[in-house]
Amino acid sequence: MHIGLDFGTTNSGAAVFDGQRVRVFPLDPASRDPTVMRSTLYVTREQEVFVGREAIATYYSQNIGRPSKMVRQYVGEIEITMGVVESVKGYPGGPATFIRDVYVLVDELTPGRLLRSLKSGLATSYEGTDIFGRYYELEELLAIYLREVRERVEAETGEAVDGVVLGRPVHFVGSSTGADDKRAEDRLRRAAEMAGFPDVAFELEPVAAALHYELTAEQPQNIVVFDFGGGTLDITVMRVGEPGKRRVFATGGLDIAGDVFDQRIIEGALLDHFGRGSTWGEDDAPFPRQYTDALVNWQTIPELLRPETLRFLHQAQLTSSHPKQVQALESLLINNYAIRLIDEVERAKIELSTEHFTTIQLAEEDIDVWQPLTRSHFEALITEATRRVEDCLLDTLERSGLEMGEIDAVVRTGGSAQIPRFVEMMERIFGPEKVVLSDVFSGVTSGLAIRASE
Secondary structure (H helix, E strand, O other), rough: OOEEEOOOEEEEEEEOOOOOOOOHHHOOOOOOOOOOEEEEEEOOOOOOOOEEHHHHHHHHHHHHHOOOOOOEEEEEEEEEEOOOOOEEEEOOOOOOEOOOOOOOEEOOOEEEEEEEOHHOOOOOOEEEEEEEOOEEEHHHHHHHHHHHHHHHHHHOOOOOOOOOEEEEOOOOOOOOOOHHHHHHHHHHHHHHHHOEOOOOOOOEEEHHEEEEEEEHOOOOOEEEEEEEEEOEEEEEEEEEOOOOOOOOEEEEEOOOOOHHHHHHHHHHHHHHHHHHEEEEEOOEEEEEHHHOOOHHHHHHHHHOOOOOHHHHHHHHHHHHOOOOHHHHHHHHHHHHHHHHHHHHHHHHHOOOOOEEEEEEEEEEEEEEEEEEEEEEHHHHOOOHHHHHHHHHHHHHEEEEEEEOHHHHHEEEEEEHOOOOOHHHHHHHOOOOOOOHOOOOHHHHHHHHHHHHHO
């Protein structure tokens, strides 16, 4: 059995095609939609691994509100050689070499480590991480997740998976060159092979979405696929509907998507709840931005949980112009509420695709966030990203060599493609009658299954 596997930045799915019908597998019974599994790992101190919604639920149950205890941990030695410019008694001074022990601060009460958006590291210099004394390469972490997907498919079907077609973006997150994309694909291939897939192939995610759309095309068409998910925007201009005569005219992409929009909401609407804009000390010094700016990226939040940071936050509350906000930041760090805040931001963003108004709420110990957010405010926060997305779309169309009038349909798929601002953008450029909605979360998965059957 050959399957298609859409391993996404935020969500993943797997499917098989029998020549007539696509079967999308229920990978995650804990998910609201079992065919969509969160691309998330949680590794406990005992090296037990959870994936998908279970990973998030286990993180919450083990970490929210727990105490922390920071201790120094020895990690090794470093050798430092320093050149000496001045002379000693008329003779040139030589280089001086020192050997120093290196320690890091760790929370010895941490029960587990949550890992999200792992796919985003493939094109970067990120090699791996130490988790409770065991070093994991990035490919090994990806393989743990992909192996779980393979085993769940095999348990569902009673058949062995002989091969897989994996989706890949036009440009991986963090990629600057074609060599970066090639390296990222090679690393993803290695992870899939480590996960037990004997035959690994790749297809561009927007091309896969076009193959899924082709099942419903009654005649040959020139289409634009606008695949906008959690990590990347991927576009293709393609001819479909003629067996054996498919043609890809052009592809394009950006490392802008849902994760970036979440960051813009946090940066533009929430940091004042945690001390930004306040003052502290007898001279009313501005509250240091590094303590609030770190909240924008969930990966950098754990770096704040240091004794010196907590000492400063405690001291700043005594003289702050807004002590409650500084106390809220302290509680956010100590009680591990940050992931809950990020999930609430994502929920609000999704709600704005159907509503014009929502609120972001987090009521926990010493935290009382109630932040209104309108669709217009959200759109203002992502103005620059919106401009880049439109430029990418128009550039891809221009490189295809096709005129606007030669496009028969614009297929939108992926969670971020449901954001009204981008729907309106496509309708303005191509006309409302040409913009069609494909399966939001399974369109790419289904197309990869079709490619796997071929």
